[in-house]
Amino acid sequence: MFAHRLQKHRWFFSLVIFAVLLLSVFFTYMDYTKFSLRNLLPVRKCKCNPCVSELNKSEWFDKRYIPTMYPILTKNNYTLPEATYKWWKRLQHERKESNYSSIMEELFKLFPGDDKLVEQGPNRCRTCAVIGNSGNLKGSNYGPSIDSNNLVMRMNRARTVGYEADVGSKTTHHFMYPESARDLAENVSLVLIPFKILDIQWLISAFTTGNITRTYIPVMRHIKANKDKVLVYNPHFFKYVYDNWNEHHGRYSSTGMLVIIFALHVCDEVNVYGFGANSIGHWHHYWEKNAGAGAFRATGVHDGDFEANVTKTLADVGKINLFKGT
Numbered sequence: 001m002f003a004h005r006l007q008k009h010r011w012f013f014s015l016v017i018f019a020v021l022l023l024s025v026f027f028t029y030m031d032y033t034k035f036s037l038r039n040l041l042p043v044r045k046c047k048c049n050p051c052v053s054e055l056n057k058s059e060w061f062d063k064r065y066i067p068t069m070y071p072i073l074t075k076n077n078y079t080l081p082e083a084t085y086k087w088w089k090r091l092q093h094e095r096k097e098s099n100y101s102s103i104m105e106e107l108f109k110l111f112p113g114d115d116k117l118v119e120q121g122p123n124r125c126r127t128c129a130v131i132g133n134s135g136n137l138k139g140s141n142y143g144p145s146i147d148s149n150n151l152v153m154r155m156n157r158a159r160t161v162g163y164e165a166d167v168g169s170k171t172t173h174h175f176m177y178p179e180s181a182r183d184l185a186e187n188v189s190l191v192l193i194p195f196k197i198l199d200i201q202w203l204i205s206a207f208t209t210g211n212i213t214r215t216y217i218p219v220m221r222h223i224k225a226n227k228d229k230v231l232v233y234n235p236h237f238f239k240y241v242y243d244n245w246n247e248h249h250g251r252y253s254s255t256g257m258l259v260i261i262f263a264l265h266v267c268d269e270v271n272v273y274g275f276g277a278n279s280i281g282h283w284h285h286y287w288e289k290n291a292g293a294g295a296f297r298a299t300g301v302h303d304g305d306f307e308a309n310v311t312k313t314l315a316d317v318g319k320i321n322l323f324k325g326t
Contacts, residue, residue: 046268047125050318053264058317064244071262073232075113078104080236088235091252092216094196103197106204111230117266126150128267131167132256132274133158135284136325142273143168145323149271153263155255156180159287167274167286175233175259178202178215183224190225193233193258200232233258237265245310250303257307260320270320276308279326 045051055062070077080088085100107113129149131137133156146152146168154160155175160167174184175191178199184190194200198215205212207230210221241253241261253261256275263270277283315322 045120045122047123048127048268051268052270052319053120053268058319060313061317061319065264066240066244067265069237069240069265070118071234071237071265072115072117073104073107073113073234074115075108077234078108084236084239087239089197092196094198096198098197098201100197103200103204107200107232110204110207110227111232112228115231117231120268125268126266127269127271128153128263129168130256130259130263130270130272131155131158132272132276133285133287134274134276134278134325135286135288136276136278137163137166137274137286138278138326140166140273140323140325142166142323142325145271146170146273151263151267153259155259157182157285163286173231175255175262177255178206178212178219179217180255181206181220181223184226186226187229188226189229189231190223191231191233193238193255194235195252203230203232233262237262246303246306249306251301254302254304254307257302257310260311260314264314264319271323272311272315272320273323274325275311275322276324 045053050057053065053067055065055067080100127149128151129146131146131152131154143165147170149170151172152168152170153173153175154171156177157180158167158174160169160171171185171188173189173191174182175193176182177193177195192199192203194203196215198212202212202215202219206220206223207225207227213219213221238253238258241258242248245261246253246257260270260272274286311320311322314320
């Protein structure tokens with residue numbers, strides 16, 4: 001009798017153990033399945049539809065776009081690969097030896113040296129306007145459309161006063177180099193594009209001693225701008241634009257191309273205005289009175305036709321919205 005009961009209990013305990021093991025395997029499988037499905041689902045990088053940085057939409061774009069490229073120099077990323085440093089020094093035949101590290105230390109004693117621009121989030125839809133200086137903005141009435149963007153990026157000697165209806169009045173980031181410098185309002189970020197080490201030294205000088213008054217031409221001794229909003233374009237990112245997007249056409253990328261690719265890395269939606277010729281084929285700045293003047297397409301260092309094709313292709317594959325003007 002006792003042996004019979006013991007055998008029944010053994011069967012019972014065996015059944016319980018089997019059930020526990022079965023449930024354990026089941027729940028482990030369910031967790032793994034959920035994890036696998038989660039990995040298979042596309043991760044939304046932003047709230048826009050579509051997000052500029054999303055891959056697997058265009059093979060052409062995916063071959064060129066490197067998500068990990070950081071467009072701004074900071075305290076933590078200013079060391080350059082040797083190949084980049086040598087390429088950068090050759091850009092404008094800079095022969096003078098400089099202590100790059102000590103210049104960077106001096107730079108970041110003066111300016112913030114951090115940047116939140118590249119932070120992304122699934123709940124963010126950051127719209128950006130990149131404004132070129134083409135005469136095709138004249139009569140476009142793009143002003144309200146431009147000003148509706150979260151960030152508005154202008155470059156070089158761009159102006160807004162008197163042209164608000166066509167180019168807008170808002171500026172959040174103004175890209176320049178010493179030879180194209182201008183004073184800025186307090187709420188605008190100055191973004192220096194350094195074509196040479198001397199450009200960074202000029203930036204330091206322009207906010208302090210004013211001792212640099214000439215590069216290859218006379219430059220502003222001092223500049224009015226918000227010191228706490230100053231950013232410096234990363235030379236390594238500069239080389240990435242030239243290698244991946246210009247594909248070595250021209251001697252180096254134009255300011256316009258540098259700003260467009262910059263926007264692809266910090267924005268969720270990119271709207272581009274004021275690039276290319278006007279409707280009758282003239283290449284000039286929108287503030288120039290003579291529509292046939294200022295043939296800035298033939299600079300000798302940029303391949304305007306190739307860059308225009310890159311811009312058009314970015315629009316064709318849905319990565320930018322290109323507003324062609326008048």
